[in-house]
Amino acid sequence: MYSGETTVLDAPAAVEPALPKFVLRRRRKSRSALGWLTIAFFLLVTVLPLLWVLRTALTPPAQIYSSPESLTPPTVTDDNFERVLGLMTTEEAVAASGTAAQLDFPSALKNSFIVVTLITVAMVSFSSMAAYAFARLSFPLRNAIFYLFVGALLVPPIVTLIPNFVLMRDLGWINTYAGIVAPHFLMTPFAVFFLRQFFLTLPSELEEAARLDGAGRIRTFASIIVPLSVGPIATLATLTFVTEWNDFLWPFIVGQGEGTRTLTVALGVFRSSTPQGAPDWGGLMGGSLLSAVPILIVFMFAARRMINALTYTGLK
């Protein structure tokens, strides 16, 4: 492109003129081989620790220190899982793990399911209603109110954590499901923002047609908008499920009591209640793995959707 003689069409040849085609091809191949090598390295770094956790969970606690060079357990056992799932008597469990501190996995699992389901269903419903109002209805102060939601998105949760904790205490909601669920139950600013952006892209003709047929706002929302938005709403629900499932700080502070511990809290408490340096690693790793299973199941069914949604949130 610099010299007058070379045109765009024959320029690629001019870049590497001396090299025959097969050399170029091989060079490209070796370059992508190097790329694959790098990718393989990071895949290993990602996966190996998780495989090691699986191995630990499948190894009898007594053999946990033996033959560490091998990724397969010296003896395969489901004792750790049985213990964590409460399928053993207390005496058996103490004998197997060498510690009296036990992880009450079934109760924590139940708590996590209740809390996360309540939040996901309520929050996605209420947020989509608000998002619809912001995207489609006209009312005074619409933008000002919407900016309040965006502003709330920018405040780090730690700032509101202590006053919210005090509020829960005043309401007597410490160690209740209500207390754990409350702050996210009615909406999260992100959910409102996410759905509003989507609703804005919907064509308004269908709604107008429905209104001409005499449908009210509520019917229009329920019978036109929601069915058109099943994809993004499902995406938001999936993201919410995963985020809330993994949430730690708030349930740790408000719901640490034995009856309301979610999985993350139960794992954290279990770990800090075991003697320094000698936790029940088999149980801890078994519990950790099991706690991630629901997420992995969701991910298996919605991998592409979740990856797209996660990256969308970043590009928006």
Place this chain on the structure above:
Amino acid sequence: MALVAHARVDGVGRRWLASWGTREAGAAWLFMLPALVGLFVFHILPLWRAVGYTFTDFDLFSDPTNVGLDNYSRLFSDDQFLRAIRLTATYVVINVPVQVGIALGLAAILDKVTASILVRAVLILPFLISNVVAGLVWLWILDPAIGIVNHFLDLVGVGSQAFLGSETQAIPTIAFINVWRHLGFSTLLLVAGIATIDRALYEAAKVDGASEWQQFRRVTVPMLRPVLLFVTVTSVVGSLQIFDTIAVTTEGGPGGATRVFMWYIYELAFKRFDFGYATTLAVALFVIAAIVSVLQFRVFGRDNRA
């Protein structure tokens, strides 16, 4: 003249007032009601109360007592606070550049080599498990006495490391755990960003004889600036609030070596019941996060406006 203006204002005002009473506005308020209650009760009100707490001494068991600006002056003489800032800053300075740097390289490679959804799914796996589980996993793997990593370090003659049990290694180790958990996510954000770059730019660069490194340096990185800025700002703001990993691994130790900002706030509030001062620190964290974010937009966003 004045009369006309008055009439016009009056008309606008009346129309504005009337807009509150339309059926559409009524429906809107109904639709927004739950979310508005949520916004007010769990965001606006607590923000207001938080600022109020910073002027009080409050132990949760008795009513807050007014102490004026004491909490703020205490900030500047509190060695623990200064140490928490230093530790948090160290953590951010290790965590963010390493994470964003590796993610950028890996994203450029992924974009060139493969579009496999399986590779992407595996890379994002750690991001889907909780911070708590990620912390526990590495606590076990990096155990000073019996962890598998130390076993191999012994084997190759490097010798065992204390990792999370060492005052100097604890923060870098926490940063590493966080990089492990977030690398895939950052990478996929950047891959999505690269995918939006106009391919013609690369063709033009190739025609000009640019090497792959030059294409990366002169096309990918500049075009990716907005996404890079987003990834950097969000990971800085997120890193300033590191808590979960520390709660399940070091609990602020050893010897306070991981008593980062959030852990210090947690200790002040929920172990020492010093809620007034803890809230002051939380507000300080908010201010610091805001300043750091604005600075990043200023520094890295500069070329965008030009």
